[in-house]
Amino acid sequence: MATTPQATSPENNPRVKAVFDDIRATRKTDFVNNMWRSLAFDPGLLETTWADVKRLMATETLLDPLTKEMIYIAVSIANGCSYCVHSHTAAARAKGMGSEQHAELLAIIGLAAKTNHLATGLQVPVDPVFDLGGPASPAGL
Amino acid sequence: MATTPQATSPENNPRVKAVFDDIRATRKTDFVNNMWRSLAFDPGLLETTWADVKRLMATETLLDPLTKEMIYIAVSIANGCSYCVHSHTAAARAKGMGSEQHAELLAIIGLAAKTNHLATGLQVPVDPVFDLGGPASPAGL
Amino acid sequence: MATTPQATSPENNPRVKAVFDDIRATRKTDFVNNMWRSLAFDPGLLETTWADVKRLMATETLLDPLTKEMIYIAVSIANGCSYCVHSHTAAARAKGMGSEQHAELLAIIGLAAKTNHLATGLQVPVDPVFDLGGPASPAGL
Amino acid sequence: MATTPQATSPENNPRVKAVFDDIRATRKTDFVNNMWRSLAFDPGLLETTWADVKRLMATETLLDPLTKEMIYIAVSIANGCSYCVHSHTAAARAKGMGSEQHAELLAIIGLAAKTNHLATGLQVPVDPVFDLGGPASPAGL
Amino acid sequence: MATTPQATSPENNPRVKAVFDDIRATRKTDFVNNMWRSLAFDPGLLETTWADVKRLMATETLLDPLTKEMIYIAVSIANGCSYCVHSHTAAARAKGMGSEQHAELLAIIGLAAKTNHLATGLQVPVDPVFDLGGPASPAGL
């Protein structure tokens, strides 16, 4: 199922082809996954989305690549995005996540979800010491 | 605001005192934050919740402590838990997260949220290669 | 904070007064909580919302009143609605929910949230036996 | 998959038939989509749900029909309702939404999701000028 | 689709077999649903998850079994967990939930979701009387 038509030959559009080529070159694989094929219905949206993903996820930054994928998985699970859970779990595995790390990641996500719901159910007031926005924020916590 | 009464002297209850003492000993601080004070209205719920948090977050496991906090923050933001975002951002800072790492964490969470919504809006079909549940799963991706 | 102006004397509007009067009569109290005062900026929205709430929550139906409030709390927590968690927890207490029931309610909600995130993270395929939509649904499970 | 049995001939029930007939007459089509077929397991729930949808979505109101569908899509994506995203995207296209508008709609939804997560992650305090609930609200902003 | 490999003979692992045996004994059925088969990729995660579910859902507690399933369904719907909605609706039916109760459950969940969104849209301030966290909480509401 899909809400946009998937073109048979999306790369007939040169802007689409340029993005697909960059995906293949950046990831060193011929495979272009369905996310990009779906986005190809609008070259502008495809270009800006890929630019964002490339800048943060396919470029060397402060956080290591596997940590970034695990954070991405955490958000995707909490937001209930089935596609994203599949694609980023595959990416994390490709970057070295083994079954034990996967299990621990899921355990932490499950625990966070549980305490999120408990804290919201209890309406726990934020401890003043956690506030960094005031004029006299603590140097340390 | 809160949905449960917060006792003035919760540690008069020995089960509550035992948990609070363990929190203080485990974290090496006298500070017991409001989450535990709110949970103290029911010693059983307090005990099981702390046992879960201690086992995963205050014990040495596969993932390093700061990575675990960042994953916790990611879930808490996506679930919209204000208290949890405050408390776990404070915890991550205490474990060494600087402003640049915090900014990158937020950028990745924001990007994930954006592509989560795009993938859900497009209803992108999952690529067969992402499925690990079948009888002939790929060795690598 | 609020996104609509709260009138000083909302009951000067006869349609608002009629709803407020019905709330007071139905609930047998003079207290009209802020939800209805906020909705009073638009009498039509106030009327239809109260009609829905009255029909399901303030009328005798199949499920008992406390069970209905607990279900309402569960949804409100998962949707992160701070106001609703406060107002329906107060309503549940007024209908007899004690601290032990409250703790068990929160424990179940927390567990459900945890397994929701695990099942989404694992992308567990639905067991065919759980499908009631087919032509030959099982009589029992 | 489905959690309620779908009757082979739901319109044998006169209350179901009356709603289905009204759907067909209102929408000027013979097609009754699965949402209504699933709801038909309980004629009361079917009637009240259709009455709500008809009053707001199939009646001339202040907002134009396409804008209403786009708002509906936005909520459905954020709530992760796959069925609703499909059905309301189809409805929006039937009401004239072209690919460029669809792409812009998705881009705005993606941006909103991103800044929603950033604002929650930063726990940005609400600017007092945004509060309309006080006694001296600003005439303009 | 799935993000973890499902073993053909998971019970070759004695820890997995012990959990599966306990599920069968506790539920008095030979059927072990996919949730547990997916979790079997990590025996530790399987053990702790089943222990939690067994303690709250398969043990006699304050709330009756059907009420607990309905609360579970409410959370699962709000969190958008397709698998959980299926499995817990089946469990609720097995525990006696008829079509009329199911329809009323869904109606309450739908109403809660609607007023959750209204209250969040209006940013309704919490009535002081709903706060139980202060030093002089009301005996009743």
Place this chain on the structure above:
Amino acid sequence: MATTPQATSPENNPRVKAVFDDIRATRKTDFVNNMWRSLAFDPGLLETTWADVKRLMATETLLDPLTKEMIYIAVSIANGCSYCVHSHTAAARAKGMGSEQHAELLAIIGLAAKTNHLATGLQVPVDPVFDLGGPASPAGL
């Protein structure tokens, strides 16, 4: 409350000053709201976020400015972002949204939330005619 320190004079940083100046020039007001002041802890995150918002929300595009704000509000409510609901409701009012339009917007959002939860609770199968991803998509619906 806030999770990042808010500088007293953020514009001492020339990159922050450049963004704030552009916000003031683009919006034709001296007012810079707290979102940007909070983001100023990291000039890079501030720059990319403002660039995105400016390009879509403060530039003439296909959708009219008020429609875009209403879509933004819809997503922000569904995602439970209190700050965003406040700021974009204020923006919508500044762009001409009156109380009647506001009420209708909220009514549609509330209805969508209700039917989202119903469809998820029923696990309604997507009608094949809603699928645009196949090789022979319908010209119309």
